Amino acid sequence: MPIRLKWEIENKNRFSNINDYSETDRRRVLNMIDNNLLSVHFQPIFSSKDGAVYGYEALTRIKGDNDKISISDLFLKAILTKTIFPLDMQCRENAIREAVIQNINNSGSYLFINICPETFTDTAYRDGITDELAEKYGISKEKIILEITEESAIQNWKLFKQAIDKYRNRGYKIAIDDFGAGYGGLKMLSTIEPDFVKIDRHFISNIERANINFNLVDAIATLCFRIGIKVIAEGIEQENELRVISSIGIELLQGYYLAKPSPVVNGRGIAIPAIHVKKSSRLHTNEECHFIGDIADKVETIHPTAPVTTASNRFIKNNELWVLPVIESDRAVGMLHRRRFFEEHILGRCGYGMHLNAHKNVRHVMEPQFLTVEANTLLEDVVQRVNSRRPEFLYDDICVTENGRYSGIVAINSLLDAIAKKSLILARGSNPLSGLPGNEFIQREIDKRLSQNIHFDVCYIDINNFKPYNDHYGFERGDFVIKTLANVMVEHIKSFESNGFNFAGHIGGDDFIIIARPQISIPLCEKVISIFESRRQEFHGIDDYKNGFYQSKNRKGEDESFNLLSISIGIVSTEVHRIHSYAQLASLAAEVKHVAKTHSDLKSGSSIVRDRRLLVDDNVTEESKLVFKPSEVMIQNQAVGKELHHPVSPST
Structure with missing residues (x-):
């Protein structure tokens, strides 16, 4: 048994003989x-x-x-x-x-x-x-x-x-x-x-x-x-x-x-041994999403030591065979593409290709450079990799692996068909202004995650005082703000991405939603706020931006000064609450967002509120409390069903 070489610090009992250590040790x-x-x-x-x-x-x-x-x-x-x-x-x-x-x-x-x-x-x-x-x-x-x-x-x-x-x-x-x-x-x-x-x-x-x-x-x-x-x-x-x-x-x-x-x-890398077991549901949290493995076809393979004539005969006997994966020890080591194989190695430049290559094996003529992706790669990610290929290889088939071992082949037309179908389904349920998934998709995403008993945070995002902004600057500028926020969300969800887990949706108007893992929800929301606020000069123009406010009509039709655009975000976590339905979660999210908007009004800026009412801290009594932090408000230890206490003033 090999000795572990990593240093380890053991528990407190290792510090009992402190006098055994001298100046010599120091x-x-x-x-x-x-x-x-x-x-x-x-x-x-x-x-x-x-x-x-x-x-x-x-x-x-x-x-x-x-x-x-x-x-x-x-x-x-x-x-x-x-x-x-x-x-x-x-x-x-x-x-x-x-x-x-x-x-x-x-x-x-x-x-x-x-x-x-x-x-x-x-x-x-x-x-x-x-x-x-x-x-x-x-x-x-x-x-x-x-x-x-x-x-x-x-x-x-x-x-x-x-x-x-x-x-x-x-x-x-x-x-x-x-x-x-x-x-x-x-x-x-x-x-x-x-x-x-x-x-x-x-x-x-x-x-x-x-x-x-x-x-x-x-x-x-x-x-x-x-x-x-x-x-x-x-x-x-x-x-x-x-x-x-x-x-x-x-x-x-x-x-x-x-x-x-x-x-x-x-x-x-190494070849991880193939494991023939039923996949655990916890490894596939996005079964409704389309992965490249979903559309892979099993294509007959050939060994690199096989004669070139064997490969030629297989292509001749099967007119629908466009590619032969070259497989050794379950790993793809090369590809034979029908057109280039015949043009370069069977016909050759002068018509003597077969005479020159008949004695060779497949390893001598295969193409060792080819696109290979894991079966659980999202279709959109595969498209990006395809587009980065050189033009002459743009339409080559894609090799799909599972745990590093050959799984199948995907033709480019199959990839395009799958992307088109997915885009059509998404377009039918997307918000026409932002392009983000709408309410139907949002509900499906939440229901799916609830059914799988996976912990996630729902971040309910609202633009503060958006109606007076729209009235003052016009709908075109208002649409620009909506599109900007949507783009910021999508861009930074990718930077915090975790195997397709994070999700952005548009509820409607100036209301948005982000679904994220609990440990990244606050940093992600802070990043969205930071980037959104950095664009305020574009939203308001130089003069209003320098003034720090603008004049518009309030809901009573009276003139009022409004602060520059900011965001309120209420976060509800399934690791805090036992959520049983989409309706229950939506109600909680709206409740917490209301507290966030109240806090935004008090501080005249953006705010994040994360509901932690069911988490008990050793240093907090059972009384209902609000704990303020520089980047968030945490509602703690409040019995379910009680009215939320709103903050009077934040303390950091």
């Missing part, structure tokens, strides 16, 4: 830092869908003959001798620098970096240090995932959450490492609402024989799926473990069986 830690005795190894994290590298975890190693102390002991000594801050910062810088040197930042992969929570309480700690490292080496913060081990001894949860929130607001993603190994896993999950959860190796080991481990891993995966958290199974060391984990539907995989940590990045 100097030893500082010596490691000052003399550059720490290096970085990278272990890839793979996607179970296609075997592609999703990201790399940066693991600290001790160079050369200096490894008489283990990494875990080094970090423990650093914590006890109060040298954890410089050690943690050195490890972060090493990880970011080496990732840039090895071009991880330009490969599209994420960089996973372990951070030590004890750093947050160090007197030398300050905000923005990791930002400075990212800017120094030119890596996007959105591509960095900060891992916090569940076994960390967190003394101050409030300070810890504040630090995590600051990282997330700057664009970093958060992962809980070794989930299930400590005692505070669920509390940490609830406190920081991570983007990723890494299931501890203990539960993966021999999972094919340990029924309790299987059930626990399946339960963790189901829980995380429902609240929108990606799951990583780490410590996969055997093929049987990989097969069981894949059958559960966990999408990200890491372990010695797949790839060992290495100082040199290896970007090659």
Whole structure:
């Protein structure tokens, strides 16, 4: 059994013998830092869908003959001798620098970096240090995932959450490492609402024989799926473990069986073994959407060692066969396209193609470059990839894979037909002004998610004082505002996209809706507000924009001064309320949006209200309360059915 090389910080009992650590230990830690005795190894994290590298975890190693102390002991000594801050910062810088040197930042992969929570309480700690490292080496913060081990001894949860929130607001993603190994896993999950959860190796080991481990891993995966958290199974060391984990539907995989940590990045993917099991419904939350796999046709294949004459005979016998996928070990390695195959290899430029190629096998004449996509890729995404091809290959058939293995072929005309049908259905139910799905589609989306018992947030968006704006500036300018908001929503839903989960709709007039995962709803709404407000000079013109208001008639027909356009957003979450129907959710959303509009009137600007009345906080009494934050209002601990208490003044 391989020894795990990742450093781990165990629970509080490891700190009991604090007197065992001396000034010598302190100097030893500082010596490691000052003399550059720490290096970085990278272990890839793979996607179970296609075997592609999703990201790399940066693991600290001790160079050369200096490894008489283990990494875990080094970090423990650093914590006890109060040298954890410089050690943690050195490890972060090493990880970011080496990732840039090895071009991880330009490969599209994420960089996973372990951070030590004890750093947050160090007197030398300050905000923005990791930002400075990212800017120094030119890596996007959105591509960095900060891992916090569940076994960390967190003394101050409030300070810890504040630090995590600051990282997330700057664009970093958060992962809980070794989930299930400590005692505070669920509390940490609830406190920081991570983007990723890494299931501890203990539960993966021999999972094919340990029924309790299987059930626990399946339960963790189901829980995380429902609240929108990606799951990583780490410590996969055997093929049987990989097969069981894949059958559960966990999408990200890491372990010695797949790839060992290495100082040199290896970007090659692997062939995940095919799992012939019934797909879990939780993996397919968009069955009504059209994926490329829905329209794929099984086409006969050919092996790369087959003679060229075999391929020629197959094309001759079947006039409707336009492409032959070349398959080796269940993976597509090339394609034979009928027209080019005959023109270039059978006829040839001078008519001697068959004589020159008859003795060759398919590998010598196949086209190794071709478009291949996973079966769960959205049709719209496939169209974008098709359009990026060179003109001479624009109409080539598309190879579809499932878990990296050949699944079928899609002809371009089939793709166009599917897109046309989908567009027609969408157009019939879309708002003619914004082009967004209308009420019928909105209800279908919500009903579908409710039936699947998936947690999601509904964000009810309303433009404040839109009627007087329309009356003053005219319907043409009003239509421009509506279209602008719709475009902003669609654009930034894509930037927060999560496998087609997010949804934007137009209820009518100046009312819109966004459906998103709970952990991204507020950042997404904040982004929509920020971009919308940045366009106010276009909406109002230079003079009114400089004045900060405009004059128009109110509903009584009287002249009144109105503030520049702003947005009110009310958010209702199914992780807070037990929603049973579309009507119930619509009623709650309208109620919370009303509170948001009241708050907007008080602060003369945009506001976000997220309803949390059924969530009980340790520091909040059972009395009905409103808790104000700079970017949101949270309605907490109020019994269902009671009238909402409106804010008198916000306090930040």
